[in-house]
Amino acid sequence: MTARLTRADVGCWVLKSARLPDLVAPGWAPGTAVDLTRCVRPSYRLGLISVGDPVLLWCSGRADPGVHATGTVTGAVEASDDGPVVVVRWVRREPPLPRGALLADPVARDAEVLRMPAGSNPSWLSPAQWRAVRDLSPSAAVSPGSG
Incomplete structure (x- = not known):
């Protein structure tokens, strides 16, 4: 069994x-910001997520797998009819x-x-x-809303 994460473990x-960004938010142009609600699995990790935390959108699959967007958590994890969700810009x-x-x-x-990956x-x-990702893609360090 692996150890539980702490806030200090998470960069x-x-x-x-x-789904790729064009299907996640039709019309979403590169360099622009959108607020999207994403489903998250109930676990102790949800208690570690805070407003302002950086987030990457990882698109999986055979077509262009990798980091397609960077973001910031804009609200606390909330309950929904389909389970917990978090809003990210x-x-x-x-x-x-x-x-x-x-x-x-x-x-x-x-x-x-x-x-x-699953x-x-x-x-x-x-x-x-997280530092390595920012070094590989300097645009990943740009905060949402600043382009």
Whole structure:
């Protein structure tokens, strides 16, 4: 059994989607921000999520897997009819940061989203992995709303 995460373990949250941004939010243009509600799996991790936390939108699948948007948690995790949800202000990145770039990085390649791609939301990056993503894609460090 693995140890439970703490806030200090998490540099960035990762929310996964099987759908690319054009299908997640039709008309969502690169460089623009949208607020989207994402489903998250009930677990102790939800108690670690705070307003202002950075988040990556990881699109899985065969077409362009990787980081397609960066965002910030804008509200507390809430209950919905379909289970818990979190609202994130996202900025779509162009080009996306491909899965292969993360696999090639000596720090990022151990990220949970790469080791357990079928894992549930939310996943996470360590502070070192989050730094590696920002180094690989400087636009990932730009806060939502600033482009």
